[in-house]
Amino acid sequence: MRGAAWVLVALVHQAVWAADRVSGERAWPMPPERVWQAMHLQLNGPAPVSMAAIQMNEARFEARLRPTALPLADSAVDVDVDWDARTGGTRLRWTASSPQAHAQAEAWVERLAESAGQLRASNQLCRGPAPTPEEIEAAQVEIPASCEYSTGHFSTALFELEKCGDFDTALQIMADCVTRRHAGGLIRLSQYFDLGYGVPKRPERVVEFLRLAMDSDNAGYARLARLHYATALHFGLGVAPDRVAARRLFEALAGEGQPDAQEFLRLGHHGAWLRPDGQRHRDAPEVGQAPPVSNDDSGNDMSYGAFVNSDKRIKCLYGYAADKTGDHAAAVRIFEDCIARWNDPYSIIWLAHLLENGAGVPKDPVRAARLLHQGALHPDTSGYATLARYHYGMALALGQGVVADPVQARHWLQRAAQEGLGEAREALVRLDAAPDNRVHVR
Secondary structure, three states: OOOHHHHOOEOOOOOEEEOOEEEEEEEEOOOHHHHHHHHHHHHOOOOOOOHHHEEEEOOOOEEEEOHHHOOOOOOOEEEEEEEOOOOOOEEEEEEEOOHHHHHHHHHHHHHHHHHHHHOOOOOHHHOOOOOOHHHHHHHHHHOOOOOOOOHHHHHHHHHHHHHOOOHHHHHHHHHHHHHHOOHHHHHHHHHHHHHOOOOOOOHHHHHHHHHHHHOOOOHHHHHHHHHHHHHHHHHOOOOOOOHHHHHHHHHHHHHOOOHHHHHHHHHOOOOOOEOOOOOEOOOOOOOOOOOOOOOOOOOOOOOOHHHOOOOOOOHHHHHHHHHHOOOHHHHHHHHHHHHHHHOOHHHHHHHHHHHHHOOOOOOOHHHHHHHHHHHHOOOOOOOHHHHHHHHHHHHHHHOOOOOOOHHHHHHHHHHHHHOOOHHHHHHHHHHHHOOOOOOOOO
16 A cells, blocks of 8 residues: 555646636545544654644644745645545645645645555454455455445444444445435435534535435435534534524424424434534523533433433444443443344344443443344344344354354354345355354454
8 A cells, every 4th residue: 555556546636727826636545534643643753743734723734834844935835634525535725825835735735645655544344453455455355335225235344344433434435426316315414514524524515415315215214304404504514593483494394294393393402413422412501591401320421321310322323432432431321222122133233232342331242142133133124133143143254242053154244144135145155165164263
């Protein structure tokens, strides 16, 4: 992953002269988060730049480099690192106040490209802390950059990729979601920009992808996108507030039976879209009114613990968000409650994952395997129940938390394969090829 072949997949270089402003642009295959990381390394490298010479917006991936930050520059340069929906990689733009500063910025960007290209990619599919080049290459082949409705490609791939923090590949899939106008993918992409998953936190891009999803012919996803867009309009999240238009949307959705819209009209807030700190978007209390009470006792400032005792099933998804923000204790409690209340297969898979890795709980592969068996017995024939059957089959094949049993492993993998899971079909092929009838992790 070195040299020019890795540095630039797409090259767009425009010098736009408008008054005294000069702009340039570059596109790279790696995600914005990695380019932003490379910027930090470059600015703090062998010849570190004084922090007084830099203004950085860490949330939005934006920076202003004053003249002293760039050799020979005579004016400041503004740098913008964002996601490129066309390629799934990074689109970096810079703007200078003079041709001289532009030239210095252009040379600096070329060095940044080299630095970003040499950074190791995100952990591809949990292949350990230092995957080999061969393993990374295999991972890129195994997960196609395809955004399809089938379980075997879109939802399964994203689950695996996000679980491992592999936003390099996840964002490639998201680019295909944008091309296909896949409403579920567009809504998930809007959440990436809300939470900063591999991309900058930019509310205006949240709204951009919600608008696209609203026009979907998938009624369920389009309705959810309209709910989120109405929320953005009401609270001014990434768009100018328009409470009249927001109320019209909420009322139309409530008339269609959408429970979160009905809740919003009744209470002034709902639980379908939470702030990054796990709390609901809501208006500030009136003067003299007590602030809303939270039952969060996790002790984590980024906690989702307020949702542990909720009786709304949407909270199961927030267990995932809690885990991603490092609030593993709240995630465990949410998942356990979702399993107790609804035998929720999504929560079963995630809690099993936490138990396998010891995140927020002691490692317990035996309990993880028992949970996966519980999920495998779920009557659903698609989605997360299918994933549970696959993961339980893999546990049986590998002897993880349970005595290895190739016969039972084949049974559960065949069921998952029959339900459309491509990974299960591939595991069966490997099981057939293994001399000891055990699947080997590559």
